[in-house]
Amino acid sequence: MSVLMRDEAQTRAQLIDVHRYTVTLDLTTGDETFESRAAIHFTALAAGDTFVELKPALLRSVTLDGQPLDPAALDGNRLALPGLAPGEHELLVDATMRYSRTGEGMHRFTDPSDGETYVYSQMFLEDAQRVFAVFDQPDLKAVFELGVTAPEGWTVLGNSVATDEGDGRWSLAPTPPISTYLVAVAAGPWHSVRTEHAGLPFGIHCRRSLAPHLDIDADEILAVTRACYDRYHEKFEEPYPFDSYDQAFVPEFNAGAMENPGLVTFRDEFVFRSAVTDTERQTRAMVIAHEMAHMWFGDLVTLTWWDDIWLNESFAEYMGYQTLTEATRHTDTWVAFGIDRKSWGYDADQRPSTHPVAPDPGSVPDTAAAMLNFDGISYAKGASALRQLVAWLGEKDFLAGINTHFTRHKFGNATLADFIDSLAASTDRDVHRWAEQWLRTTGVDTLTPTVANARTTAAANGSGGSGGTGGGTGLGNGSETGWTLHVTQHGDRPHRIAVGAYDRDLVDPG
Ligand SMILES: [Zn+2]
Structure with missing residues (x-):
């Protein structure tokens, strides 16, 4: 499996503009896998090659602008989309995906206390591709419209308001444009x-x-x-x-x-x-x-x-x-x-x-x-x-x-x-x-204060540490000698500090 390189992401963001994902998930097909269908609408801004990501258990079919592509062309997690012409495109991907027990993609959990099962997604940072086919990078935002089929008695939650359509079918309202890593589904009783x-x-x-x-x-x-x-x-x-x-x-x-x-x-x-x-x-x-x-x-x-x-x-x-x-x-x-x-x-x-x-x-x-x-x-x-x-x-x-x-x-x-x-x-x-x-x-940075009374100030300043920019602050506490605060700084950043002075002995508690 390839991780996405920054320069690949930049190249892809310059080539395509993604508008909308219509994703259908069927969570009723067993304990190990679920069905995932994605329709992706995007524009190629120029002629060129790119790829879409997917980590399927089984890639059933891929159709680009009505023409079938060979599912066997999937290389690791990447499916090449060669020779895109400038203009609008529609990519349809039909696949079987695996549930995870690692918190990546669609996590599935059965509660040992009552036997109830729950699934929820975690798509950060590039795990949307474990759930559906996707141009999986943060700056290719799109509208997401999800439909989920869930077992009887489950509730489906998502990024937007979910509507129970009956017979276990749920529809989620279209989102505003969001990043792929932020898409979310949680389903269960x-x-x-x-x-x-x-x-x-x-x-x-x-x-x-x-x-x-x-x-x-x-x-x-x-x-x-x-x-x-x-x-x-x-x-x-x-x-x-x-x-x-x-x-x-x-x-x-x-x-x-x-x-x-x-x-x-x-x-x-x-x-x-x-x-x-x-x-x-x-x-x-x-x-x-x-x-x-x-x-x-x-x-x-x-x-x-x-x-x-x-x-x-x-x-x-x-x-x-x-x-x-x-x-x-x-x-x-x-x-x-x-x-x-x-x-x-x-x-x-x-x-x-x-x-x-x-x-x-x-x-x-x-x-x-x-x-x-x-x-x-x-x-x-x-x-x-x-x-x-x-x-x-x-x-x-x-x-x-x-x-x-x-x-x-x-x-x-x-x-x-x-x-x-x-x-x-x-x-x-x-x-x-x-x-x-x-x-x-x-x-x-390290700021080291040295406090001296007036008679020893010269000596204190002389011993200021190396490499810093010292500064002296007279505290003038009203005594006849006066005090001097000398701060030695190790580090180059500017600092603005506040100084407080307190009597060590409470001569006058009032
Ligand atoms: Zn945070």
Whole structure:
């Protein structure tokens, strides 16, 4: 199987424009496989060759513009589409696909406690091709219209509102243009708690055996969901881009959660089965807020290539903590960030394996390399850098820049350069230089303070360390001698620091 190279993705994005996928899945054909039919409508912008990806158990038939192609031509996960003429094309692919037990593609799980079966998809980062034939890269967005046939008694969930057509057939409303890695389906005899907010259907779902545990916490989960939703609408000018908001707590999930538009999936360990600490409740609330931030940053505006995955994650991380602090009872979230997440970033940044927050695009040549960047740099250091940026720009200008970014690139793709350009339109500060200094470099700076009273100041300054740019700050505490703070910096980035001075002894407790 071939992983997709960045230059291959760029070449393909220049050649074709994908409009619409009509995908039909039949989940009633046994425990091992399911049936998948995809009709893909796309335009070739010039004459040329390209390929579509697919990892089938059996490729039954392929038809391009009414002409059959040989299924045996499938080479690994790639089916060549040679000699495309400029203009409109229709590709029909009929295949049998495998369920997975690894959380890749369409995961299938049978609950040992009651024998009920559930399936759900995880298409990140190039696993849509495990479910249907697809041009599997983030900057070939398209409208997705899915139909699912499911066993009697199941409920089907997806990116958009699902309609039960009877006889186990479900249809999902067409999505706005979204990336292939964000398509989602979850089907099974879910236990659901449904409500409505801001005129949209909201739902939370879990496997039946966890129903009592979800019900106990449903009010809390939905309250956090509503509060974050409302707060994001105060921050962002673009309205929530999809037609519903479902959150499914799914079994055997590899990650913490996945930001599929309109259908966020969470590991079902977040449905608590015994008494938990308030910190665990805060963590769950944080993940809810984080995934919802992705509806705008990630789903509405999507990275062009995987070198910008840090920007997705740092933004969601920053927005999640900040919004939880502003909109819910969890007002101390930045303390948890400082203790837990930020130390993860410091740790990762002092190892030989560290990398710039924003890696050079050339260092992420393929999708396999992209996976290596899911670390303390992309999440924690990046979120710290964004928080620092907000402090420096001021939240008003930062949000103005974000809203410019959403307006410019909605339902499309953008790069770090686009993001910085959007910010630059809203501030007179040099954000390009900030990005070079903080996002394109590695490692930590060390600032070492030395405090001396006036008589020994000369000696203290003289001993300032090597390689740094020292600066002295008079503290002037009113005593007759006075004190001097001397800071030695190892590192080249600009810092602005605040200084506080305190009496060591409480001479006058009042
Ligand atoms: Zn995320």
